[in-house]
Amino acid sequence: MAAGDVFVVGVSWRTAPVGVRERLAYRDDEVDAALADLVASPDIEEAVILSTCNRVEIYGSCAEPGLAAAAASARSFLARSRGVAAEGLAGHIYERSDEQAIRHLFRVASALDSMVLGESQILGQLKDAYGAAVRAQSAGPILGRSMEKAFQVAKRVRSETGIARGAANVSSVAVELARRVFGDLHGKTVLVVGAGKMSALAARHLHSAGASGILVTNRSPEKAAELATEVDGSAHPWGDLQRLLGEADVVLSSTGAGEPILTVKLVKAAMKVRRWRPLVIVDIAVPRDAEQAIGKIDGVYLFDIDDLEKVVRDNIAERQKEAEAAASLVDGEVAEHRKWLHAQKVVPTIKSLREYFHQVATVEVDRCIRELGKAESPAEVEKAIRRMGELIANKLLHSPMSALKAGEQAEVEKLVEVTNRLFGLQQNGATGEAGSKKRSA
Amino acid sequence: MPPATPESLVTVAPSPAFYASLVLYGAATLLYVVAATQPARWLPSAARFTLLAAFLVHGVDIGWRGVEHVHPGTSVREALGFLSWVMVGGYLFWSWRVRIGLLGAFVAPAALAMLAIARLTPSGEAMHELGTLGRVHISLATLGVAMFALATAVAVMYLAEDRSLKKKQFDNLVLKRGDSLETLDRLSHRLIVIGYPIFTASLLLGIIWVAKRHISGFARPEWLMAGVIWLTFGGLIAGRTARGWRGRRAALLTIAGFAASVAVLGIYLARRALGG
Numbered sequence: 001m002a003a004g005d006v007f008v009v010g011v012s013w014r015t016a017p018v019g020v021r022e023r024l025a026y027r028d029d030e031v032d033a034a035l036a037d038l039v040a041s042p043d044i045e046e047a048v049i050l051s052t053c054n055r056v057e058i059y060g061s062c063a064e065p066g067l068a069a070a071a072a073s074a075r076s077f078l079a080r081s082r083g084v085a086a087e088g089l090a091g092h093i094y095e096r097s098d099e100q101a102i103r104h105l106f107r108v109a110s111a112l113d114s115m116v117l118g119e120s121q122i123l124g125q126l127k128d129a130y131g132a133a134v135r136a137q138s139a140g141p142i143l144g145r146s147m148e149k150a151f152q153v154a155k156r157v158r159s160e161t162g163i164a165r166g167a168a169n170v171s172s173v174a175v176e177l178a179r180r181v182f183g184d185l186h187g188k189t190v191l192v193v194g195a196g197k198m199s200a201l202a203a204r205h206l207h208s209a210g211a212s213g214i215l216v217t218n219r220s221p222e223k224a225a226e227l228a229t230e231v232d233g234s235a236h237p238w239g240d241l242q243r244l245l246g247e248a249d250v251v252l253s254s255t256g257a258g259e260p261i262l263t264v265k266l267v268k269a270a271m272k273v274r275r276w277r278p279l280v281i282v283d284i285a286v287p288r289d290a291e292q293a294i295g296k297i298d299g300v301y302l303f304d305i306d307d308l309e310k311v312v313r314d315n316i317a318e319r320q321k322e323a324e325a326a327a328s329l330v331d332g333e334v335a336e337h338r339k340w341l342h343a344q345k346v347v348p349t350i351k352s353l354r355e356y357f358h359q360v361a362t363v364e365v366d367r368c369i370r371e372l373g374k375a376e377s378p379a380e381v382e383k384a385i386r387r388m389g390e391l392i393a394n395k396l397l398h399s400p401m402s403a404l405k406a407g408e409q410a411e412v413e414k415l416v417e418v419t420n421r422l423f424g425l426q427q428n429g430a431t432g433e434a435g436s437k438k439r440s441a
Numbered sequence: 442m443p444p445a446t447p448e449s450l451v452t453v454a455p456s457p458a459f460y461a462s463l464v465l466y467g468a469a470t471l472l473y474v475v476a477a478t479q480p481a482r483w484l485p486s487a488a489r490f491t492l493l494a495a496f497l498v499h500g501v502d503i504g505w506r507g508v509e510h511v512h513p514g515t516s517v518r519e520a521l522g523f524l525s526w527v528m529v530g531g532y533l534f535w536s537w538r539v540r541i542g543l544l545g546a547f548v549a550p551a552a553l554a555m556l557a558i559a560r561l562t563p564s565g566e567a568m569h570e571l572g573t574l575g576r577v578h579i580s581l582a583t584l585g586v587a588m589f590a591l592a593t594a595v596a597v598m599y600l601a602e603d604r605s606l607k608k609k610q611f612d613n614l615v616l617k618r619g620d621s622l623e624t625l626d627r628l629s630h631r632l633i634v635i636g637y638p639i640f641t642a643s644l645l646l647g648i649i650w651v652a653k654r655h656i657s658g659f660a661r662p663e664w665l666m667a668g669v670i671w672l673t674f675g676g677l678i679a680g681r682t683a684r685g686w687r688g689r690r691a692a693l694l695t696i697a698g699f700a701a702s703v704a705v706l707g708i709y710l711a712r713r714a715l716g717g
Contacts, residue, residue: 180606183621275685278623299688301606311611 005067007097009074010057016092026051035138043070046140048133061142103334109150110157117319118163153333162322166315171202173311174282178250186210188249195223196254198284245270251281253289262290360395458502465495466553473545496529514576517709520583522559525552527587540620574650581643586702588636593699595629596692663708673698
């Protein structure tokens with residue numbers, strides 16, 4: 001089967017609510033079997049399944065004339081394999097082919113189609129999906145090359161535009177702000193006050209950014225111990241808060257207290273103990289845990305949830321501005337990759353044509369060599385060589401000439417045009433190059 | 442006309458290298474200012490390399506003046522040109538390690554202005570009686586003040602970043618382009634620690650020089666100011682070691698110390714220009 005077109009069938013956060021997406025999502029252990037089923041279909045040659053919380057997509061390739069059938073196959077497979085009625089997917093599922101499918105793939109890889117524009121997770125997920133397809137032997141040269149190209153495009157988009165600049169979620173912003181104060185976070189200590197999920201997430205972010213220790217304190221020692229285990233930190237008694245403030249560099253506070261926990265008096269006392277080393281306090285609690293006047297103390301940098309969300313909004317707005325540049329970069333790459341895909345379609349024909357010409361030439365050259373062995377005069381040698389040339393030309397021209405003579409009027413006109421174009425023939429029948437040589441001679 | 446002796450020569454005509462460095466400092470200033478506001482990636486590198494070229498050509502000018510027996514310690518005016526050169530050298534050295542690219546927009550024009558003042562303003566009366574001690578005193582004081590000048594520039598950047606963070610102006614240019622607060626604080630302190638012993642040595646040599654020349658009146662304003670500089674930076678180093686003074690407080694003290702240095706320089710320059 002000749003190499004053909006690429007298609008994609010699926011749903012995403014743009015087209016389907018989470019209720020639909022979760023019904024279609026594949027677990028990791030289900031993907032191998034699904035890929036095997038897909039490529040077992042006569043319409044589909046290659047397949048990759050991308051299943052994340054925001055999208056479920058089947059990328060595939062098929063022989064050129066079978067694009068519609070392959071996409072329909074994948075669409076019905078998606079519904080059937082997840083036990084969803086095909087009608088239930090109407091209005092949610094989308095289908096793209098050829099150039100549109102390639103553009104979609106490149107945009108997905110570059111996080112231009114992500115809910116959080118420019119996020120980095122999708123590229124890893126797409127790489128994992130392709131890796132699974134390679135292991136399941138469902139990815140071949142067309143999807144393989146398309147995926148590799150998508151990864152390259154995503155890298156270009158990230159490095160050449162500002163699409164991924166700035167943190168795009170609250171916990172990453174906490175890390176970004178801490179970096180503005182401390183630079184390198186290696187060796188820094190994080191104190192989590194309260195047991196809020198958001199604080200835990202931000203603490204984990206800080207930890208993975210290099211912060212060495214996570215201290216957890218809570219009014220409930222059990223909850224403190226539970227969170228400490230979750231974030232790989234150590235639990236401390238609530239009464240040690242002032243001492244802990246002296247040790248920590250970044251404080252993440254999210255208690256459910258009605259009154260401020262972090263008072264000016266407490267923080268000032270802690271700052272003296274820490275010899276005025278900078279202290280970043282991220283107060284995610286509502287109502288807030290920290291007295292606002294704390295932000296006026298030298299070396300203390302206080303941020304509340306509104307500050308963090310403002311940074312997120314600003315960064316996303318900046319990313320939106322960069323999306324246009326990223327989209328045109330993707331378009332350029334799509335055009336280039338499409339050329340490659342089209343080139344793949346003619347490769348088998350070129351190969352067959354070459355083999356046929358070689359075969360004809362070999363047969364006639366062998367015949368000529370045999371005749372030359374019997375030749376007794378230069379005239380006979382010349383005759384044998386001329387005969388070889390004529391025979392090669394006749395054999396090669398036989399099929400095209402038969403087609404030209406046998407076709408219908410409209411078909412013949414088309415064939416004449418194609419023949420003239422393929423062999424560079426002039427109106428008088430001579431090849432352009434040979435004719436011009438003759439004329440100049 | 443008797444040949445000029447090193448003692449009688451306070452200045453010589455500006456060399457071609459001086460004019461070239463002036464042009465290069467101007468170009469570097471322009472590039473740094475544009476780089477501070479434009480996102481083009483090549484601009485900061487172009488600005489830095491132009492400043493490096495200016496620094497090298499300025500070095501050639503200083504060397505040429507040395508051959509003509511006008512070295513940095515010959516007069517306060519010469520020292521000003523040398524001060525700008527050391528300041529630019531120090532800035533270039535640190536800018537390869539710490540993100541202080543924005544400071545180039547202040548360092549380059551400051552160097553340009555200092556060099557222009559040093560070479561193009563009236564020289565005043567020659568100081569024939571300087572001697573080796575006086576020249577070493579001026580040279581060391583210049584080196585020390587150059588370090589304080591750089592520390593001050595970094596401290597100003599620290600204060601701008603600190604203010605932006607406290608006021609939650611997250612899209613502020615200094616915050617986006619500058620290094621972290623802790624890095625700037627450490628760099629400013631390091632520069633003071635380097636400059637302070639040099640300045641102290643120059644002060645001691647100055648006292649010996651004044652004593653040798655039997656000049657009366659230790660209450661001259663520039664000498665008192667030099668004492669203020671020494672006490673300010675000394676207090677800052679001691680305060681940081683003993684009490685953990687850092688950040689905003691340290692930055693403000695650094696600026697105060699440098700303001701006193703500028704005052705001393707201003708008094709000297711005015712006195713020379715007026716022939717006092």
